[in-house]
Amino acid sequence: MDHGRELVETEQSVFRAALIDAGLLVDAGVDGLYQRSGAFERVVRGIEAHASRAAAGEGGAQYYFPPLLPRADFEHTGYLRSFPNLLGAIEVFKGGDAEHAELLKAVDGGEDWTARLTPSDITLSSAACHALYPHVPLRIPGSGLRYEVQGYCFRHEPSLDPARMQSFRMHEFVYIGEASAALEHRDRWLQRGLTALSDLGLDVTSEEANDPFFGRAGRMLAANQRATALKFEITCPVSSQDQRTAIASANYHEAHFGEEFGLTTETGGTAHSACFGFGLERIALALFSRHGVASESWPESVRAALWP
Amino acid sequence: MDHGRELVETEQSVFRAALIDAGLLVDAGVDGLYQRSGAFERVVRGIEAHASRAAAGEGGAQYYFPPLLPRADFEHTGYLRSFPNLLGAIEVFKGGDAEHAELLKAVDGGEDWTARLTPSDITLSSAACHALYPHVPLRIPGSGLRYEVQGYCFRHEPSLDPARMQSFRMHEFVYIGEASAALEHRDRWLQRGLTALSDLGLDVTSEEANDPFFGRAGRMLAANQRATALKFEITCPVSSQDQRTAIASANYHEAHFGEEFGLTTETGGTAHSACFGFGLERIALALFSRHGVASESWPESVRAALWP
Incomplete structure (x- = not known):
């Protein structure tokens, strides 16, 4: 419906203008590229620390990745096949x-x-966990491996919706090991994520979802991803009160990365993997949308969760 | 001298191997591209907060920049003329x-x-402050404007010296206004930087320096930069005990950015600018070189300065 789309765009542009007027974001001059104020960054870092605490000591080894990925590794991520329109070389x-x-x-x-x-x-790196898989041990121990990773990601999708940035940070919890444990990781983190985000006063819910696979072939990949229930998103009102935005996602990759990067389990099979990713900028935007642009006036419980 | 160069390379590769063995850095597979461990990142964030405190409330508005810059702004930075070999598009x-x-x-x-x-x-952004100039008021108030900015920078200079990363963060303190105040900013920050870095137990000194201008014409630009004493670096042993590395720099830009971005002062002249940049990864490496790879065992005074 044209009318609906227009309404959404208006809500988005009003929210975008409010963020810029409050000095939280500066329009860098290219759609979807923003500079963050110190106040915005402080919220991002609060979310990041809150996410780390949600792991309750089970997050695994921590890595922070630069925004760049070797091209040879990028070619193995499957991104060229599935999302060529979003890449950056x-x-x-x-x-x-x-x-x-x-x-x-x-x-x-x-x-x-x-x-x-x-x-x-x-x-450019398209997802934080892409930088991880080329560097884990090829033989995954029986109990699997857990990692907490973060990095700047790039998606070439210029938009005036502030929740659709071209450059943003993803904070992920990754598991690599047996299939059943990978699924369990995804499902446990989906629950942890819902709790952690609702502790910030956000109106969150989880939904089955699919990635925006490219082109004609992509429609089949998306349908298959939904049919096999591989991906769930945690959604919340961000730029629009009517149309929810994904602020985190829980993904079971099956053997995709295990095959591409030659990872096997102790039982000799290809390793499976799963990740849960917090979208740091989107969660920050959800908080500004929910609690107002002045973070110093947010509810005490939210402030205590972010900055204990 | 060939012998000297070999010796330096050996020191650099021994240091690089020690950082990788300790799990602080992971070789990402392309020279000069590294993944940072949680312990490394904690040091970087300690340095960043220590730098902010050095501003003693005079840092100005804080901005955190994504690793990307609009091409139209990049064209105005002068980087294409002076350092084409380092850019990334x-x-x-x-x-x-x-x-x-x-x-x-x-x-x-x-x-x-x-x-x-x-x-x-x-x-890709080549220097943190490049993202700032296109967005400051065109008419700079009489007292000038101060900013504290940070961002990931890219320099295409593949190297096995861990202190020469292709992707690294710069934390800068920028002044824009009258020439004399810009010079004063640079000189005051050079002293502040020396104090802040020597408080971390680093053997620092300041030196006149020049940027690595490209090509034949670049040799003249470099000579001119030295002759007019525009740039100073704070150096310290990092990858080598004999050959010091710049870990911070203090730069007076004269009217360069003011002209390119059309900035004027209250008195009607072109605004001058200066910046002081802390190289966050290089300072972290200097600390690991000086105090050892186990940051939990660093001297109490250093730990107190980083994580008060």
Whole structure:
């Protein structure tokens, strides 16, 4: 319905303007790219610490990833097949003085100077856990392996909805091991996530979901993902009170990453994996939407949960 | 001297191996790209908070920047002219189903699939303060403007020296206003930085320096930067005990950014600017080099400064 879509866009733009007016976000000049104020960042860090505490000591080894991933690893994530429209690859300049003169001529002439760059061996990271799988032991011990990871992720989907940023942080809890334990990890974390987020005063619920697989073939992948109930999202009103936004997701990958990165279990099978990801910026936005733009005036229980 | 260079490389590789063995860094598979452990990140955040406290309430508005910059802003930073060899530009996929099939054929055939991507309007950020200048008021008030900013920066300079990362964070204190006040900001922060870093038990000193300007023309720019004493670095032993590494820098930009971004002062002139940047990863590495890889065993005074 056109009318419905317009209404949603209006709610989103009103929320976006409120965040910018309050100085929490600065529009960086490209849709979906924002600078965060100190107050916004303090909320993000509170959420991150709250998520760590939700693990109750069972989070596993912690890793913080830079926003970049080796291209060779990116090629194994399956992202090129499923979400090519969202990826970002890095180009660099490898010329000498003569090529530099040509580059500057292109810049000064308003031409596309990036045509003079060459591909690098690096891409932007699309999901925090992608950086993890290439570096875990190839033989996963019987009890499985747990990790708590975080990183800046990139999704090329320019939008005026502040909840759809091109550059945002994901804080994930990952399990790699036997299938049943991976499923159990996903389901336990879905419950933990619901509790942790409702402790922040958010109106959360969990829903079966599918990833936005690309193109014609993607429709089948999405249907299959739903039919096999691999993905759940925790949703909440963020930019719109009527249309809920996913602020966290619980994913069972089956043997996808195990196969791509050659991970086996003690029993000799391919390792399965699961992850639960908190979307740090989206949760922060949900909090600003729910409790107002002044975090110092949020309910005492919320402040105590974020900054104990 | 070849012998000297070999010696330095050996010291660097021994230090790199010690960091990786201790689990503080994980080699991400591309030279200069590392994943940080929770312990490493805790040190980085301690340094960041210590730097904020060094501002003694005079840091100004805080902003945290994503690792990406609009290309239009990047073109105004002067980076294309001075450091083209270090930049990173982002390419994305804009095709439909047919182009996707071709992309996957290239991937499966081991061809360069990035040739099928198209330029985006985004680049990687090269310095934290670059994201700031396009968004400050065009007319700078008489007392000038101060900012505390942080972000992930990219420098395409693959290296096995752990102190030369391709992706790292810079925490900066920026001043924009009259020339004399900008110079004063730089010099006051150089002293503050020396105090803050020596409070962490680091053997720091300040040195006149120049940026690594590119190519033949760059040699003149570097000489000019030294002749006019625009840049100072705080150096310290990091990967090598003999060859000091810059862990922070104090820069007076004269009217460079003011001109590029159209910033004027109350008196009608072009605004000048200065920044002091703490290199968060390099300072963390300096601490691990100085006090050992186990941060829980660092001297009490250092621990108290990082985690009061």
